[in-house]
Amino acid sequence: MKITGVKAVAAVGVAASLAALPMTALAKTPPERGTLVSAEPVGSVEAKDMPDYLGKSGMASPLATRAVDGFRITYRTVDAHREPATATALVAVPREPRRLLSAVTWLHGTQVYRGEQPSVRPDGADRRISYLFASAGHLAVAPDYLGLGKGSGYHPYMHHASLVTASADAVRAARAMMARRGVVVDRRLLVTGFSQGGSGAMALGHALQEGREPGLGVRAIAAVSGPYDLSWAVAEAVAGRVNNAVPYLGFAVTSWQRLYHLYDDPAKVFRKPELAPLFDGHTPSQELFPRLPQKVEDFFTPEFRERLANPEPALRALFAKESTSCQWRPRVPVKLFASTSDADVAFRHSETCAEQSGAPVTDLGEVAHNTTARLAAVQTVADFARFSR
Incomplete structure (x- = not known):
């Protein structure tokens, strides 16, 4: 990472x-x-x-x-x-x-x-x-x-x-x-x-x-x-085709939760909800990473993985908004x-x-x-x- x-x-x-x-x-x-x-x-x-x-x-x-x-x-x-x-x-x-x-x-x-x-x-x-x-x-x-x-x-x-x-x-x-x-x-x-x-x-x-x-x-x-195309980056990470997919997605989802309130109950998002608070900026990576599972399916619940893979309009719009950094002519x-x-x-x-x-x-x-x-x-x-x- x-x-x-x-x-x-x-x-x-x-x-x-x-x-x-x-x-x-x-x-x-x-x-x-x-x-x-x-x-x-x-x-x-x-x-x-x-x-x-x-x-x-x-x-x-x-x-x-x-x-x-x-x-x-x-x-x-x-x-x-x-x-x-x-x-x-x-x-x-x-x-x-x-x-x-x-x-x-x-x-x-x-x-x-x-x-x-x-x-x-x-x-x-x-x-x-x-x-x-x-x-x-x-x-x-x-x-x-x-x-x-x-x-x-x-x-x-x-x-x-x-x-x-x-x-x-x-x-x-x-x-x-x-x-x-x-x-x-x-x-x-x-x-x-x-x-x-x-x-x-x-x-x-x-x-x-x-x-x-x-x-x-x-x-x-x-x-x-x-990662100029965030929509594609998330899809590839959820599918397990990205190195360090779990820490990338964990950092992203917990950040977006603070910004946009993606969920009410972390237990419906994370298989181990106690891991979510560790993406707070105060946990050293050498302490955080060993506690994370290797596979996305062992990190997120099936329902939330499906939501990331097939986002609803609001979440799709969020991904699209952060995928525009190259959409201009320098x-x-x-x-x-x-x-x-x-x-x-x-x-x-x-x-x-x-x-x-x-x-x-x-x-x-x-x-x-x-x-x-x-x-x-x-x-x-x-x-x-x-x-x-």
């Missing part, structure tokens, strides 16, 4: 200036979307250590030449019901940045535990990917998403509207953080993401192109192994990455996205789902180099 160190050292430059600011100095009144609440250092990598740091994950790049300082920012946003919320994100800053920086937004794949997020887990692949982009000279912003990391509430899984607002607000807060150092961050974003974040990258790019996030635009998009460069051997998110998803958006697909070869994130990141940092500022 999740692409799963670095020795934390005292960050210099950016760290010194930001750490000196009290939280009250970082907050604005009124608490508007994208308001920066706080910023704290979470670890640095020196330039001389970057090849080894990235190489351990197979992400070495000749473009990664700068030292990087990482920060966890807390910022104000809105939840899936448009109510005020706080969220966190990792911001990776190249050491001694230019006075005008391009920004890369990295949207991570499915994660069920708060502690696995980019701003929290120091040895995670999402932290390394963010540092890759920063070491190449970009400001990298990796949202933890709503209800994950150190943010408030629960995560609205596979809900593109709230992923878009939380991601845009993370960039706004990161730009505010850099403005305090006299660094201007280009409003036109370089957007990339993997799996859940792959479809999220397309949804965010669409919102930016249409001007639905004021003050921000888009320059290029790279989407990796996204006016900026877009590249799709996927693997024909991916057993979690089938290559067909990217082919469908290509047909809908007109974007080309790059086949990364016969590799597993999580490997596509790392391979695509190295290619994307090279593609995005022409947009660096």
Whole structure:
């Protein structure tokens, strides 16, 4: 499901200036979307250590030449019901940045535990990917998403509207953080993401192109192994033709229950109702996954499996709504990455996205789902180099 160190050292430059600011100095009144609440250092990598740091994950790049300082920012946003919320994100800053920086937004794949997020887990692949982009000279912003990391509430899984607002607000807060150092961050974003974040990258790019996030635009998009057709993804998972189908569906159904109230009695949905509360973001995946059955038919009741396989109009409309991230024509460069051997998110998803958006697909070869994130990141940092500022 999740692409799963670095020795934390005292960050210099950016760290010194930001750490000196009290939280009250970082907050604005009124608490508007994208308001920066706080910023704290979470670890640095020196330039001389970057090849080894990235190489351990197979992400070495000749473009990664700068030292990087990482920060966890807390910022104000809105939840899936448009109510005020706080969220966190990792911001990776190249050491001694230019006075005008391009920004890369990295949207991570499915994660069920708060502690696995980019701003929290120091040895995670999402932290390394963010540092890759920063070491190449970009400001990298990796949202933890709503209800994950150190943010408030629960995560609205596979809900593109709230992923878009939380991601845009993370960039706004990161730009505010850099403005305090006299660094201007280009409003036109370089957007990339993997799996859940792959479809999220397309949804965010669409919102930016249409001007639905004021003050921000888009320059290029790279989407990796996204489940762009949610209706088909659910059908395939219910049929047992998807790796990790049980945790994917468990996370989705419990999230949609909070959003849409799918059921009144969990015993009519889950064969073991006591498993449902574990998809709360507070249960580590290494504790959750061993408790889950391997087969969907051992997880859901027959009645609920039938409901997912043949959804009623309201549920069908929900799936259809979250299957539209590629149904637009980009006016900026877009590249799709996927693997024909991916057993979690089938290559067909990217082919469908290509047909809908007109974007080309790059086949990364016969590799597993999580490997596509790392391979695509190295290619994307090279593609995005022409947009660096």
